[in-house]
Every structure is written in C-alpha cells, then in structure tokens.
Amino acid sequence: MQEIEEKSSRSELRAIVREQLRLLLEDRNWEGVKTLLLPVQPVDIAEAIDGLPKAMQLTAFRLLSKAEAVEVYEHLSTDIQQSLIEEFRDSELLEIVNSMAPDDRAGLFDELPPRLVRRVLAQLSPEERKATSQLLGYQAGTAGRLMTPEYIALRYNLTIKEASDRIRQLARDREVSYYVYVVDEQRRLMGVASLRDVLLADLDQFLGDIINPDVVFAQTDTDQEEVARSIQRYDLVALPVVDRDHTLVGVVTVDDAIDILQKEATEDIYIMGAVRSEGESYFQSNLATITRKRIPWLFILLITNALTILVMSNFEAVLDEVVALAFFTPLLIDAGGNVGAQSSTVVIRGLSTEELKYKKPLWVIIRESMTGGLLGILLGVVVIGMVFVFLGQIEIGLTVGISLLCITIIAATAGAGLPFLFHSFGLDPALMSSPFITTIVDILGIWIYLSTAKLLLGL
Template identity: 55%
Template structure:
C-alpha cells in the first residue's frame, strides 16, 4: 500500500474511530441524497483513506461512483486500494477509460496484482495494455507467480543499495527513491547481479559516519523468503521476528521484491477469515461474504449442510434400533437432544484449539498423542462436572434417580468421546493432506451424534435391567 496520510479535522478529533466512520457514512449519504456535492467533498477532505473507503462501501451502488469522483486524484488512488474487490470492479465498469488508466497506473504493484486477480481476463488485458511499460512489467512479474505465494504479494518498489557506496551517497539515493518506494525503513544491499548480500535499517544508516561504506554498516546475515513460499508462512516469519519487511529472492538468491508488514496483516486477516468460514462449513471463495449474492451464499453453505443432513440419518437409525428401551422408559427420549448438543459443543471446543494450534504451528505431529490424551482427560473433567450438574437437573425435572444417573453417566462418556474425536480428527486429516477445518466438523458431529446416542441407550438398557 502507498504511504498516504490525511489528518483528521479538529472538529471530529474527539470522536472515536467507530463513531467517525458512522458519522462519515451517514452524512455522506445524506449530502449525496440532497445532491450537495460540494458539501460531500468538504466532508471527505479530513478523513483517512481507509475510512472513506468504508463509507463508500456502505453507500447504495448508484452512489458509490458519484462519491468516488469527488476525491482528488491522490486521494482516489489511496482510497481505491482500500476498497473491497467487488466495489473496485463496480467502479471500473462505471469509470471512463482514462479515469481507470490513471488510477490503476498509480496503484502499488502488489495492490494492482490483487485487483487483477478478481477481474475478468478481458478487463485485465485491457488494463495491462493501458499501463506504462514500467508498471506493466512490475505487474506482469507479480501475476507470473502462483496465487497465495510470496511472489504474488510482494512489491518490487524498494530501496536497493551497493556495498561500496558511502553513507552520504546512500542518503542521496534514498531521497531520490523515497517517493516511489513502499518503505525506506529497511534498505537492501545487492551486488552487480542483484544477489542479496546484506540489509540495514534507516536508523543504522543515519547513525553511521558520512564516509563509512554500506558494506561496513550493513548486516550480512539476512533472513529472506523464496518467491514460492506460502504467504501464510511468510506472515508467520514476519510475526516471529517482528520485521517491518522481508526481502523476497528467487532460486539464484537475486532480490526481486519485498513484503511489508501491512501486506502481512492483510494475509493474516484473510487466512483467519478463511479458517473461520471453513470451520463453520462455509466456503467464502475469497469474496466479502456480506457483499456476495444471496443465491451464491446459499450454494456455498448448502454443501456441508447436505453432508450433515445425510450423515445424521445414522442417528435416526440408531434411535429406531433402540425403540424397545424408549418405549419402556419414554422419558429417556427427552434427554437425547441435551446429550448430543453438549457432546457437539465439547467436540467443537477441542477441534477449535487443535485446528488453531495446527495453523499457528504451535502443534506438531510429534506431540499428537500427547495432545489427544490431554483433550481426553479434559473431556473427562468436563464430563464429571457437567454430568453432576445434569444429574441433579434431570432429577428435578423427572423425579427419577434412575434416569438421572443414566443421563449423568452418559454425559461423562460422551464428553470424553467428543474431546478425543475433536482432537484426533483434525490431526488425522492434516496428516492425510486434507483441510482439518473443513473436514473435521461433519465427522465430529456424526461421531458424537451416532455413538453418543448409542452409548446413552445401551447404558440405559443395562442399568434398567440391573434394577428390574
């Protein structure tokens, strides 16, 4: 992203960020409804680009292009980079050809590549043809790498120095490159073949002597990433070392770009959103879920719901096979939803912590057995506590200690089963190469439902037989 800043006006400074966003959104819509375009333009002047983008996204589609045209050229570029991809596409369709060319040409290469990923191929070809030769080359470089890798999210806009330059020469070069570089806080040193040989921070540079060479100041032990490294691994690396940026090199160790912390934040948010959607059986497809067509939303959600619908027929089969005990003690049926729902919740908790551990690399397969054992013990503790509570509650509801004990003991067994399944299945699917978040949910639900009901009704048969 480009380093742009538009200070807030003193009149709105006391407001919180959330209050400011709501104020801008509501007042902008009101002014556009009144066709008070000068007032709307004045309203947006002191507001940060990210907040303007959010306000535009909250407008009716017919107003979005009108609001965007009120911005100055520099503001428009910064705001456009912050817009959701669906709104970016809508604006492209509404703009004149020259408007599009000016905005897209001034975007950061990494933001431009991210936009082109979302656009139809025909539109991308037209926009690429309109770019300046330098920007076309930079964009084509990024689009040549596989989506989701370091090469796709890097930017080629960085400051590159030579070892034999003096501090004074380096500072002059930085002044000339600062306006078109993503960041000047990290400076990268290469040889004549563009191979990465060192790195230094702006602080190291300005604290050096004017006649010192870069080779004397720089750090030669450089942490870098390959162009084909997964973007999530890059994000974890930057997070681990608290970097502001990390250099990206090709197979010959030539410096081809850098990835900055603001891009990593976007990656972390994207990956976390994907994991959460997947855990709920919702396929986002990378789009903003709340701006996706409702029919498309239904298609994405129906898949796993259909799987769960089919697998839950096994629970129906188990209940039908145990009709005799249910006819003998009808009240047992009343507690089936309580038991399988409690088991499902326990299993979901275990799977959530395990899946999160896998995604953050806090959990490796060498510790898999210990993790499963730990969750099984935790399930036993939970079962004992919940079982004692539900035993008393069941007695107060039905007045039968026999039924109450059956319900309580069943909940202990189901909690152990659910915790074990919730920990084991994500690990198993991860080893098999499947997405643990996507695959675990339906299987955990099925296991807890089917085996939980089976345990409950068989336990009831044995206890009732002993007391008859």
C-alpha cells in the same frame, strides 16, 4: 475539523463524513464535497463512497483530486472498483490503474472479469504492464503474488555517503520502507540495514560493513500465511522475497501481513462454524451463493444422521419399553457436541497460531481426554440428580450419567485427535469442524446410551 476530531472518536467522525457526503451530493454542492473530503483519510473516503447509492458513486469519485483518487480507489470494495472501471473514460482508467502499486493492481486483476483485465492491460505503460505480468506469473496465495517491487536495494560496495544520496534519489518515486536491502553484483540478497544503521554510520564506511547478514526472507513460492507469520514472529515491517537464485525480487509489507492474518482467522472461524469460505466477502454475496456455501456440511450431517437413526431403530424395542429414555437424547447429543467443539477449538487454533507446533500430539490428546473425563464426571453427577428429580428412577439416572461420561471422553478425544490427523495429511485442521465431530459422537453416543439402558434396565 480539528475541533471535531478532538472531541469525538475517529469512528464518530467517519459517520459524520458519510452522512454529510450524501447530503452535499444530493444538493449538488460540489465545492462542499471537495472541502468536506480534503482532510479525510483515503480509506475513510472509500468507505463513505462504498456506502453511497450506486448512482452517486462515480460523481463522488470524480470530485477527488488525481493523487487522492488512486489511493481511494485501492480501498474501494471489489464490486465498486469493477462498476467504476466500466464507467471510466480511457484517460481516467489510464491514470488510476497506471498509478496503482503493482501488487494492488495484480490483486485487482484477480477479481476483475477477463474482458476488463484486457481493457486495462492495454492502457498500461509497457513498464507497468511488465511489472504486473511478472506478479501475475506467480501463483495466488504466494509471496511472489503479494510482494511489491517498490523497495530500496543497494550494492554492498557503496559508501554510506553514496548510499544516502542514492536513498534520497530513490525516495522521489517510490515509497521508502524502513529497510535498505543490500545485494551483490548479481542482485543476490546479502543482508539488510535499517535506515537507522545508515544514519548512524560514518560517511566513508561501506554498506557491506554495517549490514546484518542474517536476514529473514521468503521465496517467491512461499505460502502467504507463512510469510505473514514470519513478519509477525520477527517483528518486521517488511520481508524480502528472493527467487531460486537468491536474487532479490520484491518485499512483502506488514500491512499486507496483517490483512492475511485477519483473513486466515476469518477462514478458520468460518470453517469451524460450518460455513465454507472462498475469500470473497460474505456480505457482498447473494443468497444462492450463501446457501451453496453452507449446504455441504449440512448434507454430510444428514448422511451421518441416517446412521444415528439406524442405531436408534435397532433399539426400538428398548425405547418402546421405556419411552422416557428418549427424553435425554437431546441432552447427550448437545453435551457431546459442545465438549467436542471445546477440544477441537483449542487444538485447531493452536495449530493455526503455531503454538502447538512443537507439542507432542499424543500429550495434547491425552490431556484433552482427561479434561473430557473430568467434565463428564462433573456433569454426570448433576445429571443423575436431575433425572431422579424428573422420574424418581435411579436406574435411568445412572444410565444417562454413565453414557454422558463415555460421550464426553469420546468427544474430547475425537475433538483433539481429528484435527491432528487432518493436519498430518496436509489438510486444513479446521475442516475437522464441529459438525463432523458432533455426528461421529452422536452415533457412538446413542449406541452407548441405549446399550447401557438395555443392560442396566434389564430389557
């Protein structure tokens, strides 16, 4: 194994494991499976099981050691978690779900049908059931739902010696993060110390003497994206969560923060690409679901296009006179759409990563308008030449060029301005996605184009 690992990258190794696992299962070589999976990371085992035919998944899962089974289970995709639960014996169910971290368990319950949740809750120990219910009591998408109750909190009046002993004790049955949270008699968060601070302090100092009181924390109802951004901003490994009384109730860990930031980026990308996102994985959805997620924007597009058609039909006489004008509508529409998309992209992303948080919207919008104008002039000059080559007519070239300039300015201004508008109403700025801008620019752009034509060509 070590040899393979040194020669090839880990992702090639993962491909080998997936391949081998299937072959060994087909051969019913159970010992071979166990040997194969022994040195493999749980998340990679989960990936390999995800890729197996349905019929083999349970078999493969049952070949894992108890300790490994729990970790692998947490990394399986939701539909496989669910189909396994259905087939588990009660004793297996108890073992797996009882050993899961409370926050992972709450996450699983969000996805399971209520019937299964009831079956699983009935199997939990009273203690674990309480921990899970508490988490489920907080709204999805908040720090409360995301936090784990497994952390180290110690009283401020312990000596370093006592604290070290206590840490060693607590480490037996819970993950230890890099931080020790220090609380008062009412478990109110007073400050934080790193394990390093504890290691370096004198044994007879008090914990209260070495803490950093300026601790970055979240409330139970803080939005999960804000929590993740704080962890990123302050380079933290974990962030404590307090309730209304400033009592420490949990911590959010950096691995959850990464997953949230990735999910939020995917959501932004999807919305900008005119795909509605509802959290679940696209590649597990069926065609009807996918279609349902994409049709809304397309219908909005139809409606706004009806207006474009109306504008054009009002200029039927102009088009009838110079039919060549119609040749350039695709160019104008594409240019407007793309310039608008460029401006909205940088503004939406800037708002999302907070880079734009303290910039004045007006400053950004004016900058974008000017950029739109510059782009319009550059494109316009080329287009006037292009039209002249095609038609040998300078008037139509001028018409297209002037309209192009107006359209790029409008598109850039709308592309920059509308996300700010949405943001100030408390809506997701990414909703202000390109299809919306495209169609707005279409209507105005076509009107400007045909009006200019009417004027310049004297129709």
